Amino acid sequence: MGKNRQICEDSRAFPESNEGSSKGKRLWKKVKYHSLPGYLRDNEFIIGHYRSEWPLKQVLLSIFSIHNETLNVWTHLIGFFLFLSLTIYTAMKVPKVVDLQALQHFPDVLKKPDLHKLHVELFACLPSFPNMPDLHRLREELTNSLPSMDLLPSPSTWHIIEILTRCLPERLFHGNCTDVGVLLSMKEDVANLIAPFMLTPITRWPFFAFLGGAMFCLFSSSTCHLLQCHSERLSYIMLRLDYAGIAALISTSFYPTVYYSFMCNPFFCNLYLGFITLLGIGTMLVSLLPVFEKPEYRKFRASLFFGMGFSGIAPILHKLILFWNRPEALHTTGYEVLMGLFYGIGTLIYATRVPERWMPGKFDIAGHSHQLFHLFVVAGAYTHYHAGLLYLRWRDQEGC
Known part of the structure; x- marks a missing residue:
């Protein structure tokens, strides 16, 4: 009797403790749909395993x-x-993946040209290109034959193509220099050489x-x-x-x-x-x-x-x-x-x-x-x- 009275007095003295204990017991308890607050009721066909008003830390851990x-x-x-x-x-x-796929479309219709001679002839006409502030870097790219983007025969590049057709040997071209076939008839090596000029991403x-x-x-x-x-x-x-x-x-x-x-x-x-x-x-x-x-x-x-x-x-x-x-x-x-x-x-x-x-x-x-x-x-x-x-x-x- 005295013991029960003491427990009741402790409960009245420390109501927060009892409330926290009760809250802790229901912390991880998953409730049914009918027990949810209104704002969490969305699908009545899902009956159980709900989380309802858990502390933020426990909500994060519930992932x-x-x-x-x-x-x-x-x-x-x-x-x-x-x-x-x-x-x-x-x-x-x-960009590199697309680039490689684009270059694969160039047919092998010509014999392998003398690339060294081609480099010399191409460098000879580089000064005639407009807006070439970094000629040294461009020559290095051409020498290494490393295209960095897709070939893009857009109208903005026709002037460059015309200059190339005047400077490069005639054997490398077929047809009119204003035709898209000019690009499509080049060997892959030649395409690699002129690709840096065609950068229009x-x-x-x-x-x-x-x-x-x-x-x-x-x-x-x-x-x-x-x-x-x-x-x-x-x-x-x-x-x-x-x-x-x-x-x-x-x-x-x-x-x-x-x-x-x-x-x-x-x-x-x-x-x-x-x-x-x-x-x-x-x-x-x-x-x-x-x-x-x-x-x-x-x-x-x-x-x-x-x-x-x-x-x-x-x-x-x-x-x-x-x-x-x-x-x-x-x-x-x-x-x-x-x-x-x-x-x-x-x-x-x-x-x-x-x-x-x-x-x-x-x-x-x-x-x-x-x-x-x-x-x-x-x-x-x-x-x-x-x-x-x-x-x-x-x-x-x-x-x-």
Whole structure:
């Protein structure tokens, strides 16, 4: 009796201690859907394994534990590191890779020339080239025959080609010096020699804008799924960041398509780029509304993002009309159609909550709709990366 009285008195004297102990006991307890606060209730077909209002430290550590958001976090976190690696690879390796592929197209139609004599004859005409402030460096590049970028027979290089045709031996050329066949009929050795004169690299910013949008989307999504269970305020912030990432990915996905398709038509290029950018900003602003995140607006969210992607059909059809006879246009369109299928199927799965709606509780840990949606997003973005490489190769080799 006296002992019980003492315990009660200790409890009244140290209420914080008891509260902290209770909080500690429920810290790692995963709750059921019906026990969640309203802001965490999104999918009633996922029954258990929820984290609810955990301390921030434990929320961060939960990235290594098993719950119904584990695969949501890791599918996009791995995707983020994948695109980070692709961005670094593209910045460092892609120009050289494209360069080597371009040079392989030169047919071996001539016997090996006397390269030493060719060097002497070529150096003799170098002073006639305009804007050559560093002649020593250029001669060194020619001597080593090391092209650093793609051959680009654009209008800006015709003057250089004409000078070369006057200076180099006639046996190295076939046809008129203003014909593209002048370049295509040279032996690879000659192509290597003149390649440094043809440096007109196509701007890469639309392609890197897409890669940046993909990384932002994947990282913000992964962060949202990890942290939103901490508190209602943090959940609100993280969801807005997640929606902004989705809008950024969709918008920037059309930057390479539009820019490289219409770079020679500034009006349409600016029109399409401006439209998709404004649409993305508008979607971000709509997503700031509190009502946007409610479960009953799931289909509206899916429809809004699907509509953004669907708007990209116009520039793609326009591209096909302009370049209907070009294989590059058809190949890039094939990748873009595949990308659209990945995004569309993923969005449909997300909106219908398949397969967990068929067997509630069976897909709590793995296999539910949001995880499948994440996989389709990564697949779609990776497909579009390959389309971007085709655009770069196409425009690097031809220009406008």
